[in-house]
Amino acid sequence: MVTNMVQTSQVSIPRAEYPRPDWQRADWMNLNGTWSFSFDHGNQGKAEGWHQAKGKSFASEIIVPFSWASPLSGIGSNEKGIAWYSKEVQWAPAASESRLFLRFGAVDYKSDVWVNGIAVGSHSGGYGTFEFDVTDAWSLEGSNQIIVRAEDYDHDYQARGKQGYGEIRGIWQPVWLEARPQNYVRDSKFNTSIDGKVEIVTTVIANKSGSAELAFTFAEGSVTHLVEAELAEGTNVIKAVIKVEAPKLWSPESPYLYEGQVVLSSNGQTDTVSTYFGIREISTALVGDRSYRWITLNGKPVYLNGTLDQSFHPTGFFTYPSDEEMKNEIHLMKRLGLNFVRIHIKPEEPRKLYWADKLGILVMEDMPCFWGDPDDQAKRSYENEAREIIDRDYNHPSIFSWVMFNETWGLKTNSESTSLTTDATHPNNFLPQTQEWVRSMYRFAKQVDPTRIIEDNSPCNYDHVESDINTWHFYINGYNELRAHVTEVVEKTYRGSTFNYIGGNTQSDAPLMNSECGNVWGIDGGAGESDLAWHYRYMMNEFRRHDKMCGFVFTEFRDVVNEYNGYYRLDGSDKLFGYEWYVPGMTVADLHTPDFVVIDAPPCQTLQAGAHLAIELLGSSFAERYHGQELQLSWELWHDNLGTRIVHASGNETVNWKGYGVERLTALSLIMPDQDAVSVLAVRLMTANGIIITRNFVTFDVRSQAANGKYTAEGRIISIPAAGYAESTFPISWNALQDNKANGGGAGRFTYQVELPSVSEQSAIYDIELAFEASSKRLLKRNVEGSIEKQHDISYMHGALDEPEFNPNTYYMTDSERHEAKLSILIDDELVETFILRDNPADSRGALSWHYQAVNNKLEEAGSYGYLCKVTLPSTVTAKLNASRSFKLVLAADEGGLALYGRNAGRYPIDILVQSKGSF
Template sequence: MAAQALQTAATSVPRPEYPRPDWQRRDWLNLNGTWSFRLDPENENGSTQASAEFGSEIVVPFSWASPLSGIGRNERGIGWYKRDVTWSPEAKDSLVFLRFGAVDYRCDVWINGLHAGSHSGGYGEFEFDVTGIWNTGEANTIMVRAEDFDLKAQTRGKQGYGEIRGIWQPVWLESRPKAYIQQAKFITRLDGSVQANLTIAAGKTTEASLQFRFADGAVSHAENVTLAQGVNSVSATFQVEEPRLWSPESPYLYEGEIKLASNEGTDAVETYFGIREIGTARFGDRDYRWVTLNGKPVYLNGTLDQSFHETGYFTYPTDEEMRDEIYLAKRLGLNFVRIHIKPEEPRKLYWADKLGMLIMEDMPCFWGNPDEPTRAAYEREAKEIIDRDFNHPSIFSWIMFNETWGLRTDAETIALTSQDGGKAEATYLPETQEWVRSIYRWAKSVDPTRIVEDNSPCNYDKVESDINTWHFYINGYEQVRAHVTEVVEKTFPGSSFNCIGDNVQSDAPLMNSECGNVWGFVSGAGDSDLAWHYRYMMNEFRRHDKMCGFVFTELRDVTNEFNGYYRLDGREKFFGYEGFVPGMTLADLHAPDFIVIDAPPCQTLQAGERVSVPLLKSSYSDRYHGQKLTLGWELWHDNLGTRVTGDRGAIELDWNGYGVKEIAPIAFDLPKQDAVAVLAVTLRDAEGAVVTRNFIAFDVRGGSDVPVYDADGRFVAVPVTDYAEQTFAHQWNAIQSGKTNGGQSGKFVYDVKLPDAAEQALVQQVELYFEASSKRLLARNVEGARERAHGIDFMHGADAAVEYNSNTYYMTDNELHESRIDVLVDGEKVASFLLTDNPADSQGVLSYQYQEVHNQLDEAGSYGYLCKVVLPSSVTAKLDRSRAFKLTLEAGEGGLALYGRNAGRYPIDIVAHVR
């Protein structure tokens, strides 16, 4: 994928589409592609036009740090760009504008040697009217100077994964008549009324006709306006009959055109709007609010989107990849993404509008002190972002700051102003808190149609906000359950929890705005399975009526965080839920109508024990209200490769009302043998269609030193770590010695003793069972783990050294690691198996159940394949006499992992079934 993208960028115009599908004119010229370039890290040429020769070429619109730019140098400094362009507008006497999607950070532009303008800010769109210096019909030289020294006052955001340096969004020329529409902001209501607030520029005082035409003419409006010379504010209101509301389930857009006709020409802008209302409301007798979409509660199933591409960094190589990014989130059953510490590219926002994905958009942060110059730079850029993105119906929330980044005044500055001469610490000062409050209120004043959050916090330091969120990165079922419960109980109007200073909570909705198991571990999570943790965390969230959503970190892995639903290159991770409930996917955990199993993800209990499991219904949709839904359940287990169904039943539920309510518990008897038993539940509608699925597991103990399985004959078990000999170059045990590993080629040899003649007169048949997988060697398995603290440097791209991280055990994905093993009995080969992978996901139940420490993973989630060998009669005849044999499991270069009774997927050691 990466090589193909590089080739495409080098041989054609990258990103050829108009950059603003929400605000598009027909007469334009795309300036993406090859420009002459020179990188000046030391500012040797000063701030005027570059006089030296341009020694290289760059592919615009990609950051000069990114591979797709053709430069690939992550150096601060000044980038000089030059390109010769010949272009004439279609209409005579038109104005000519040079437009930039974004340039990081300070930008100066010259046309034919004359300065066209300057702009500061790394994320905002800007333009220059170059009409007076553009030579129509002749060659023009465009010179751009982009300065990026990572100053602390810059609104840098979270660029550590890959820096945006210089031009990093499209560049284009565009013509307009002398009277033109600068901007239109649509405010829609559920009754179909639409208010369009327009900013119109006119070269002189003139009469004009303003026309709106949408939905192929089904929506139209026209009125006459008088324009004064300069900038005019015009408001127009029109009605949409039988409005179709926008939502993730039905993302209808009213696409069309606005025209401004005057004696200075006709300006036509293609645009669109979606009719929807975002709000918060109380329901019933609750003293807290939920988030609403179109007047109804919406449960926000979301993910953090770093919006990072491995070759283009913050710039996607193609429009198709931006569309696919929204699709990848949507196929998981998610209904929103939080764009992290930056605004999104307009074309990706367009695909969110078009495909139906709600967006929580962050403002980019700065990393220095919140002093006056820094505040001014932030305020300027925040205005550009909200102005640009106002019309996207997908955006439901603005987040003004994240985790107090940039809001603390450093210790040195505080010490300089301190009167007591004491030791100072970096502090979120009261005056900064008041500035944040003013930013929240400013954002509400310029955009009252959306939810605004002051600071998405991890330090319990909110000031004033429309929504009450918090971050946590905690691993372990009991720890997550206790933490979420504590937050819910401490959240109520007037509570000082999660607030700083004298501020207290309002009745604002409660939701989580960052969670996951990428942090919360000793030395970070490395690259480990997340499926088990994710499922019980979803259950804990949906258990609480007060909570209305979450943001999981994150959509894709990034360069040093591996907690994504997908790999960075888009490869799928396999969560393994279908191994418990047929057809179950991640989307089942994101259903607006959900069944909470209010119990641990796995419990260790005795065979035959009677169990009662509490259940809750959680509904944030009225789709099935007033209907009867059927909750089917069954208890099943695997008996040495055979699926056995135990108790089962169905419960008819009257599905009414929003929120969380108790329903009748399910009671059943556990199997009377060693087993991993699964309680699988499926909620169906009246037509039998699946609404949602869920499950929990039980580690069922047979209660004997000898394993108990449902079969005739006797069982002999040998722990996998009780080998008599091993020849691997790298060998170690894991999961409290429940598992043994051999790296590269080698063998494990076991002494197996069968029942003697006094216990069993005749050995007629011997079946061998064991659970095995290949073994992928990591650097830490060979060289040892390297533990390191994960600090703020990770926000700036520090190397995760993932293969040295003690928590790393790669989650099951598309990349397979095979190994072939031979099974020998007393030196005679009796079977051979191809172990297709070294998997780790939720199916490794026992590898989770027997983790010793909640925040230190030991090959968690790892499991193997059930291997069954029926020994040939010739071998069995010998064993009838000897009653003992040497079992050899010999692996090729792919290595071998063996899972015992307390590890993996199956509750078995190396088992000989003797009949």
């Protein structure tokens, strides 16, 4: 199928590819690029006849299709109001007697269009596609003037969605001209069944009556069908059924598309449209003897590993800068092992939906909300927008669900709040009559599209009315708190339960899944910028622990301007989760496998050296690939002993992978090592021939009873607290993590006084080794100027800008950006070693910095850790110390700063260790 039909002369224009590969004609002209532009602050344009003036050119220039608020538009002004666009165009269709259509991907909000001074149409709504037949106004010879008046005042009744990250003002999706014959196919809607039955409803617009043939040809001619029809002038609906033999089903793992053409032949003219369909069924079903449903794809249970996508870009805002970037978005999701995405509070651009179809990712698409009261005008605006969105995106096989509302936004009658009480009937002013309107919108969507899962309201206030899926939102930090919450929700979910429903409505047996989760708002004042890897892993374990749950939506795919909880940075660059340090080869994708091993234990536990412990393992399966097979569960208990990896115990268990759902596996009986260690239980589920299916781990802080810790049998250990320095010369220095970490910002030094064993304790010292954990120290604005706690009100839902470095919880998660420092080690002012501290990292490797957080909903340098630094002192220095039995230890850093991690911080359970070897 051709998806990039671009005239050579147009290659340099932005977004030059055809905007709608799901419904594509060959004879077209891309109108993206430079248009003349002017604001109309006084609303004088119409009165002064701007739309009628031949050759009218405005003073400024704008680059279409980018919102006038965005940098890529060349305007970059967030002004509300009215703006005018003008473009001179010369173009004639290839076939004579063609009808000519001017098409707009989307314009926010109200638009009026003129061609050569003739009004050709108006449209209201910020997200729907629309077109005007401009045949009678168009000159086939010479130039034509297109003028667009766009009006966007952010009225409360507008279905705006979550635009605040960057407003979509005016034209914000591609504009193009398209030729069609006198009789043409307006659309075809494909409804597929996994038995190969494809029902097609085609709408034909006929300007001339007469006989016609409607031909469907797909899969290089292997799927064909011909319908003969008599067309009446106006709108004609033609129904057809195709039977595809041995159908290839569409899924994220195998996104097969039946690409081809719909061809209408009538009155000596032919309308050829390139399109496609995917054969798939999305539904819900009772599986086995369960009383609750799961979501199914093609008749089989599917676990939905999803993410929330704000689809925001710093230069184009909600308009992608390029087609390649849209394609890459899907790749970035799939490499994480995700199989679906929730497009948040807006429909996605059609080109991105095409790539979701083509590359294979399921899509949950939200309707945009309004922000005022749910009055009649707002309801009409919303209903029109919803109809346009569902109609435009109906054929995308990737879309499996429509979400009609989110978190009761736009459903609260705030204008009457002073006269209302908040109770179980109408919490947050969600009135009974509005609840019934929500029900009607759910049923409307079911009527126009019975093939998909419909959700009434994706709730954070436990206020469903009627829905095909039973979802809820939560943002909670802390393992115990999260575990208790998820368990409570699962236990309260059953047919007839009033939990999570409002107004006397009760649960059906609809599938239970989470539709927003994370810790970005689970922290007082927001998480700012912090490691999410630690929290994320135990959250995935808790989800997969419950047979009743069948999916989640993590907030979010990329960082945005005030939320830094993405898998990726805003620019798409990686964050480093650090899982591979615990289990070689492990990535985030291991937490998203259909077949998964739950380690039913906290992410870290404090245990005594030599302690015995039983760990429960659960198998969770949402794919039939390995059912009935004997799989291998390989495990090992290991720890890093000052740079040496020691496997304390290991085993290989055979497990019978039975079927769908959660099954208890063999418990592991573990004995902790007899020393201080961060011990790791690493598990791998493998096929009989050693192919790894999934990986997982938990940790243990193992503590000996030795006063200075127990790490080695050689020599004597002296342990010096990281925060036990005698002097600091750093411009800014402070202790953190309950004085288990010392921070020095800028160039400076920490000085420690070290007392070695006396002669009576150790007669001779032959060798002295130092070991400590250190990183550079990146100063944040709050470290210099003090933290600022902001009130997170509704403005944050509109994308209010934030400066994360003032957030008291911020500590940058490890990524590709490095903050380097040079560390010098001096003994009695003699330089003995230097290290390059590559970064100031924070991710799951900082197990102790997570485990010893004092409060679950506040973060203190969470996940931060350093690098193991080991030094054997030169013999000349050791000889002197053998005599003096004390020395001054200086740890000096350049402007990159220094952080030192003590026993209960970082990833190594050590303070500054001094090991003296010799005779006793």
